Amino acid sequence: MAIRVATIGSGLIARLAHVPGYQKAGAEVVATADIVEARAKKLGADFSIPDTYTDYHEMLKRDDIEAVSICVPNHLHKEITIAALEAGKHVLCEKPMAMTVAEAKEMAEAAKASGKILTIGFNNRFRGDVQRLKQFVDGGDLGNVYYARTGYVRRRGTPFGWFTVKEESGGGPVIDLGVHVIDMTRYLMGNPKPVSVMASTYQKFGHYHIQDNNAWCSSDVLDGLRSGDEFSVEDLAAAFIRFDNGATLVVEVSWASNIAQRDSTYSYLYGDKAGAQLSPLEIYGVKYDTLIDEKIAVKEKNGHEEEIKHFLHCIETGEKPIVSPEQGVEIQQILNAIYDSARLGRSVDIV
Numbered sequence: 217m218a219i220r221v222a223t224i225g226s227g228l229i230a231r232l233a234h235v236p237g238y239q240k241a242g243a244e245v246v247a248t249a250d251i252v253e254a255r256a257k258k259l260g261a262d263f264s265i266p267d268t269y270t271d272y273h274e275m276l277k278r279d280d281i282e283a284v285s286i287c288v289p290n291h292l293h294k295e296i297t298i299a300a301l302e303a304g305k306h307v308l309c310e311k312p313m314a315m316t317v318a319e320a321k322e323m324a325e326a327a328k329a330s331g332k333i334l335t336i337g338f339n340n341r342f343r344g345d346v347q348r349l350k351q352f353v354d355g356g357d358l359g360n361v362y363y364a365r366t367g368y369v370r371r372r373g374t375p376f377g378w379f380t381v382k383e384e385s386g387g388g389p390v391i392d393l394g395v396h397v398i399d400m401t402r403y404l405m406g407n408p409k410p411v412s413v414m415a416s417t418y419q420k421f422g423h424y425h426i427q428d429n430n431a432w433c434s435s436d437v438l439d440g441l442r443s444g445d446e447f448s449v450e451d452l453a454a455a456f457i458r459f460d461n462g463a464t465l466v467v468e469v470s471w472a473s474n475i476a477q478r479d480s481t482y483s484y485l486y487g488d489k490a491g492a493q494l495s496p497l498e499i500y501g502v503k504y505d506t507l508i509d510e511k512i513a514v515k516e517k518n519g520h521e522e523e524i525k526h527f528l529h530c531i532e533t534g535e536k537p538i539v540s541p542e543q544g545v546e547i548q549q550i551l552n553a554i555y556d557s558a559r560l561g562r563s564v565d566i567v
């Protein structure tokens with residue numbers, strides 16, 4: 217029988233990734249809850265979801281729902297994830313895990329106590345090129361990966377709405393974009409434990425109007441329920457992250473900056489045997505005293521769809537998801553240390 221699932225939050229990510237992802241994977245999306253009733257109803261109508269709620273607590277009382285996706289603004293992740301786990305549901309919580317490390321740890325504890333799955337929406341791990349590169353790294357083709365650099369940079373692509381309000385989002389592009397590439401690159405490096413972070417953040421653009429800003433936006437702004445001109449976060453950050461195995465990761469993220477790229481992500485891994493680049497996936501090594509550049513064939517895979525397939529597979533089989541709550545906590549430690557370091561103007565240890 218199909219696994220019965222629901223979403224809490226019926227906004228953009230629920231509409232574009234979770235609901236279609238579940239339906240494509242053969243799960244039955246039986247309900248969606250959103251405090252904006254019309255939004256829940258519209259999602260329900262568009263995707264043939266039979267029931268909609270404005271109070272997620274009511275929805276969580278249903279015994280027939282096995283799993284939920286948490287698709288609400290970041291400041292609500294902890295409260296709603298814990299409520300869902302305590303109601304006996306498996307949980308896929310969107311990124312970032314939480315607002316603070318303490319909140320993330322509480323969520324991980326709640327998952328342990330409930331015996332249910334908690335996983336975090338680090339969908340970039342599930343991309344075809346990332347999974348293929350992971351095989352090469354794990355197979356030893358790169359040797360020891362001792363350094364990496366990654367970025368997710370936009371020229372003008374600020375997602376106005378709750379994303380740009382510190383109390384609701386927890387931060388700017390570090391939280392919104394950095395979370396993806398930091399997790400993806402650390403995953404490829406073998407998930408070493410972070411020990412210290414040195415970072416700077418900048419707020420140079422704030423709110424702006426530009427004709428061709430077609431970036432992600434909160435549903436309340438799209439629906440005209442909110443102006444979207446509040447701005448209390450950074451719009452660029454750079455960080456140097458040190459890990460317990462001696463490896464380092466350099467990160468840059470921007471929602472707005474004067475660069476050529478409109479919207480670009482990259483990751484470079486430096487191994488002592490070979491290096492690798494995403495995307496496209498290429499491997500750089502030496503053979504017979506010659507520099508070799510290898511282009512690796514990759515089957516394109518939609519990270520969101522693969523993440524949801526994996527979540528459902530883990531529910532069915534009892535396997536542990538590749539994104540554990542503990543890894544979510546470690547990523548949260550890095551994100552929060554970036555802000556602490558920027559505020560204090562010095563390196564910050566992660567203990």
Ligand SMILES: NC(=O)c1ccc[n+]([C@@H]2O[C@H](COP(=O)([O-])OP(=O)(O)OC[C@H]3O[C@@H](n4cnc5c(N)ncnc54)[C@H](O)[C@@H]3O)[C@@H](O)[C@H]2O)c1
Pocket residue numbers: 224225226227228229230249250251252255272286287288289290292310311312337339378392432433434435436
């Ligand atoms: N993995 C990704 O690539 C990706 C991309 C975009 C967003 N996200 C994450 O998804 C989450 C949602 O982002 P979005 O872009 O869909 O935002 P959104 O503003 O479009 O949707 C959020 C929805 O949550 C609803 N909501 C707020 N409080 C609620 C409550 N108490 N109960 C039920 N619903 C409530 C809002 O009314 C809104 O409809 C965020 O955590 C964001 O970081 C992830």
